[in-house]
Each structure stands twice: as structure tokens, then as C-alpha cells.
Amino acid sequence: MRFLSSVLALGFLLLLAGCGSPSTREAPSAAYRAMPASASASVRGDFAGSPGVDAFVRKMERHGFPPSRTAAILSGAQRKQSIIDLMNRQAPSRSSGPNGAWTRYRAKFLTDESISNGVSFWRRNESALNRAASRYGVPPEYIVAIIGVETRYGGFVGKTRIIDALATLSFAYPRRAEYFQGELENYLVMTQEEGLDPFTPRGSFAGAMGLCQFMPSSFRDYAVDHTGDGHRDLWHPEDAIGSVANYFSRHGWQPGEPVAVRARVSSPSEARAMKTGFDTRYGLGQLSSRGISPATSIGRVGQVSLLQLDARGGYEYWIGLKNFYVITRYNHSTYYAMAVHQLAQAIRSRKGGSSGVRVSSTW
Numbered sequence: 001m002r003f004l005s006s007v008l009a010l011g012f013l014l015l016l017a018g019c020g021s022p023s024t025r026e027a028p029s030a031a032y033r034a035m036p037a038s039a040s041a042s043v044r045g046d047f048a049g050s051p052g053v054d055a056f057v058r059k060m061e062r063h064g065f066p067p068s069r070t071a072a073i074l075s076g077a078q079r080k081q082s083i084i085d086l087m088n089r090q091a092p093s094r095s096s097g098p099n100g101a102w103t104r105y106r107a108k109f110l111t112d113e114s115i116s117n118g119v120s121f122w123r124r125n126e127s128a129l130n131r132a133a134s135r136y137g138v139p140p141e142y143i144v145a146i147i148g149v150e151t152r153y154g155g156f157v158g159k160t161r162i163i164d165a166l167a168t169l170s171f172a173y174p175r176r177a178e179y180f181q182g183e184l185e186n187y188l189v190m191t192q193e194e195g196l197d198p199f200t201p202r203g204s205f206a207g208a209m210g211l212c213q214f215m216p217s218s219f220r221d222y223a224v225d226h227t228g229d230g231h232r233d234l235w236h237p238e239d240a241i242g243s244v245a246n247y248f249s250r251h252g253w254q255p256g257e258p259v260a261v262r263a264r265v266s267s268p269s270e271a272r273a274m275k276t277g278f279d280t281r282y283g284l285g286q287l288s289s290r291g292i293s294p295a296t297s298i299g300r301v302g303q304v305s306l307l308q309l310d311a312r313g314g315y316e317y318w319i320g321l322k323n324f325y326v327i328t329r330y331n332h333s334t335y336y337a338m339a340v341h342q343l344a345q346a347i348r349s350r351k352g353g354s355s356g357v358r359v360s361s362t363w
Helices: 010-016 053-063 067-076 081-088 101-109 112-124 126-136 140-151 162-171 174-194 216-222 237-250 268-272 284-288 322-328 334-351
Strands: 260-265 292-294 305-311 314-320
Touching: 053 067, 053 162, 053 174, 067 162, 081 162, 101 305, 101 334, 112 126, 112 140, 112 334, 126 140, 126 237, 140 237, 140 334, 162 174, 174 216, 216 237, 260 268, 260 305, 268 305, 268 314, 284 292, 292 314, 305 322, 305 334, 314 334, 322 334
Parallel strands: none
Antiparallel strands: 260 292, 260 314, 305 314
């Protein structure tokens, strides 16, 4: 999934701050109303003469955008140096040994407040969550946990105009220009499909939108109209809930199957010598021969991943199942997926009751 999380370290999502975005279907903005139908095909303003702009204007013709319209939209976009600065701060740090990184990361999301707010969000949206779980086979707690990790249940959806974010990263950030031009293309098509003013939607500094922070390409591929009102509106909790569930389902979520379980490790030095991560593939017999086994029964499964978490006091080892891998399609990070898993378990435990899915109770 071409998604905000696939290009940024998730810990930095807390910097997306900005209170809940207003509806994307309010009256057209002044910039939108001021666009003349027969405007010049030349881009003016902050992106006039920028590399790739003219080619992008021509490219949008394949989607039915006259050059004058694309040029008028780009002329109304603003270059934001703050966005470039934030992107440049995303380089991951590397450690040569255990330093408690997982413990610190986990603490950002597994707080008493976050768990309580997750329960409250579940109760407010119980009907929509139950419908999504029934239709897509994804337990409510995992949908809630994704929205909690991404935007604190809609409290921090971002306040940057999406057009400014994507234009800045498309035409003033060469390192990722190709990727973000693709997202800008999808964004403009998305606004046309949904009847939106392209200057109205606001989200993250990298162009992610709504309670579930979909990038435009993911919006077009996976967003659903869960309310039945004829529109896909990721700023609406019901549509965000259905869209997360659809995303997981389309990426192979296995209803009723485990997500991850703690591993027993008889030889830590042997485990440290093995390749670990959400994208590793081992048979249980192969792990057993190295002194690694599930701490609880997981039934008959195919290949699994071996996960190493740099916890305070030493490494933790877990066994990731197919559904754990599905969570990493939202963000290609073992820590992200484990935070979602453990937050989901904590929310379900506090709310009480069972969602009908077999998962590890050790979190």
C-alpha cells in the first residue's frame, strides 16, 4: 500500500498534530471559486517553472483534466518549507545493540488514556464496527487500534492542505518526487470522483487523509462508503472504519486466526543469530530445531515470522502469523504492527467480551 506509513517512521505520526478536520464537503474555497474556466495553461505562483510541472500538467489530460484546469490548481498551491524540513528529519536511526527502543515506542501508544479512549471510540461506533467486522471478517479491536495509532481516534488528523503537501513534495523535494507526483495525480482524480474542492481537504504533512490516514492512491483503491450516503469520506468515522476493514481484508486478513504469540527461546544467542522481522519466513519445525517455540498453542499454521523486539532489559521474541503480516501492509514496521496488536488486545480486554477471534492474550 502506498501509504504515509510506508514512507515515514510511525513514531513521527504524533507530529501530524491538528485538531479534527472540518468536513470536506463544505462550500468551495475562495481559491477554487477564483479559478477561471479558460485560465492559462501556464502554472503561476510558487511552482512556476519547477521541474516536472509541465509534464504533470500534460499527464493529467489522460484523466480528463484540461491543462488550464491543472495549471490553475497548481497555481493555487503553496510551497511549504516546513514540509520539506519534516521530511528531511525522517532518516531512521540505527543501533548496534539493545537500547530499549521497543519499550519507548510502545509507551507512545499503550497508555491508559489511549486504551480508555479506544474503548470510548468503540462504544460510540459499535454499530459501524460490527457491520464492518461482519462484512470483512476483521475484529473491531484491530480497526479501532489502527485509528488510535494513526490519529488518536480522529483527534489528530492533520491540518495541512493536501494540495500544498503533495505539490511541495512533488515539485520541491526531488528525492521522492516520482512517488509524490503519483499521489498528487491520484489526489486530483480523487477530488474529481468525489466532487471535492481540491483546496479543502486537510491532513498530514505528507498528504495522508482522514481518521485512518490513507494516501490518495490508497483512498482510490480501498476507501469505501460505509455510511451508504454515496460518498467515501475518511473524515467520517463510519467510512474510516469500513475502509480500514476493507484494506485488511483485501490484503489477506484471515478471520478467526491468531495475530502474534510470544516465543519461548531456550538459547538467546541462537535466536540473536537468526534473521528476524515481519518479512522472515520459518516453519515451526525449523524454529523448534533452534530452540524457539510458541508460548501458547497456535494450531496448525504454515510459515511464520520471527520477531525481535528491543525491550528494556533485553530482547523479546515473538512469532508473527499471517494476520501480523497483514497489519504491516499498513506500515512496513514490526514495531508498528506490534503496537497495533497490543493496543487492540488491551482495548478488547478493557471493554470486555469477545470478538470471536483467536489471538494471544499475552501483550
